Amino acid sequence: xxxxxxxxxxxxxxxxxxxxxxxxxxxxxxxxxxxxxxxxxxxxxxxxxxxxxxxxxxxxxxxxxxxxxxxxxxxxxxxxxxxxxxxxxxxxxxxxxxxxxxxxxxxxxxxxxxxxxxxxxxxxxxxxxxxxxxxxxxxxxxxxxxxxxxxxxxxxxxxxxxxxxxxxxxxxxxxxxxxxxxxxxxxxxxxxxxxxxxxxxxxxxxxxxxxxxxxxxxxxxxxxxxxxxxxxxxxxxxxxxxxxxxxxxxxxxxxxxxxxxxxxxxxxxxxxxxxxxxxxxxxxxxxxxxxxxxxxxxxxxxxxxxxxxxxxxxxxxxxxxxxxxxxxxxxxxxxxxxxxxxxxxxxxxxxxxxxx
Ligand SMILES: *Cc1c(COP(=O)(O)O)cnc(C)c1O
Numbered sequence: 001x002x003x004x005x006x007x008x009x010x011x012x013x014x015x016x017x018x019x020x021x022x023x024x025x026x027x028x029x030x031x032x033x034x035x036x037x038x039x040x041x042x043x044x045x046x047x048x049x050x051x052x053x054x055x056x057x058x059x060x061x062x063x064x065x066x067x068x069x070x071x072x073x074x075x076x077x078x079x080x081x082x083x084x085x086x087x088x089x090x091x092x093x094x095x096x097x098x099x100x101x102x103x104x105x106x107x108x109x110x111x112x113x114x115x116x117x118x119x120x121x122x123x124x125x126x127x128x129x130x131x132x133x134x135x136x137x138x139x140x141x142x143x144x145x146x147x148x149x150x151x152x153x154x155x156x157x158x159x160x161x162x163x164x165x166x167x168x169x170x171x172x173x174x175x176x177x178x179x180x181x182x183x184x185x186x187x188x189x190x191x192x193x194x195x196x197x198x199x200x201x202x203x204x205x206x207x208x209x210x211x212x213x214x215x216x217x218x219x220x221x222x223x224x225x226x227x228x229x230x231x232x233x234x235x236x237x238x239x240x241x242x243x244x245x246x247x248x249x250x251x252x253x254x255x256x257x258x259x260x261x262x263x264x265x266x267x268x269x270x271x272x273x274x275x276x277x278x279x280x281x282x283x284x285x286x287x288x289x290x291x292x293x294x295x296x297x298x299x300x301x302x303x304x305x306x307x308x309x310x311x312x313x314x315x316x317x318x319x320x321x322x323x324x325x326x327x328x329x330x331x332x333x334x335x336x337x338x339x340x341x342x343x344x345x346x347x348x349x350x351x352x353x354x355x356x
Contacts, residue, residue: 098177146176158292163195186211
């Protein structure tokens with residue numbers, strides 16, 4: 001019996017998200033989730049969601065949420081797109097914008113979903129090496145390509161480019177679409193959103209998941225020229241014309257309205273990040289200069305994989321990427337101060353154990 005039909009089945013290794021353990025008492029620092037609750041108005045809204053909102057289909061184009069985002073970012077609604085999480089925005093953007101025989105460029109160390117979408121959609125790609133400092137160097141993005149995607153701040157390094165460096169990358173690539181994935185921009189980096197009025201081929205992607213503590217809701221957005229946004233609408237409407245449900249849309253609008261709360265939580269995460277960075281440096285770790293809600297840490301005297309297992313046994317989850325260029329590092333999300341103290345004391349115990 002031949003199994004020739006199997007030749008026609010997609011061969012792809014899917015993206016693997018950080019695990020979501022059941023059970024209490026786990027310190028979960030493996031998915032870059034916000035340790036703080038979403039804005040208070042979100043809970044109030046959800047308690048009052050009536051069934052009439054659910055009886056009808058949602059607005060076809062997410063118009064209400066788009067308008068709220070446009071107001072918040074000082075843009076025209078025609079420059080705003082919304083979808084189910086920025087992962088879906090990115091998938092639609094890859095499908096819509098990366099249709100060349102030339103390779104799409106992205107950094108060798110970055111969000112590991114990018115190569116997965118390329119494989120899913122049959123898009124050629126080339127990974128561009130980071131510098132030895134683990135930084136993205138704009139001059140490396142000048143070769144012929146079918147598109148460019150940069151996470152800024154990058155993941156899992158946390159290092160941010162400044163807006164002049166993003167400008168340099170876009171201006172060198174006016175022949176293709178450049179996507180800047182700003183999933184972590186809320187923790188101190190500067191957004192490049194203002195560049196969309198300068199470049200019609202620039203798409204900025206953001207999310208409610210990290211800065212606004214709404215990862216479970218699945219709400220992401222993109223900002224770009226009306227031309228790019230209408231392509232995203234076309235791809236979306238060729239696939240599923242109702243991508244953002246009524247509740248998610250209403251929650252998004254409420255969350256945008258509570259700006260002071262959102263900024264207060266971001267400052268809290270940043271303060272914890274800086275405190276934990278200093279403590280880890282004192283223990284002999286090297287860290288990249290993170291502008292995100294996670295740290296990328298390594299230690300000359302220890303194995304990251306062993307530390308990962310030790311922490312796991314103590315109920316502390318962090319992330320390890322086993323590719324050769326990242327296997328000496330751990331990515332540690334910033335939790336509450338109490339969670340981070342638990343993490344630091346476990347790391348300290350591990351180092352003591354090694355000395356005995
Ligand atoms: C978390 C993350 C996303 C996806 O966020 P969602 O909006 O939750 O889908 C996209 N890009 C990067 C770099 C991320 O880390």
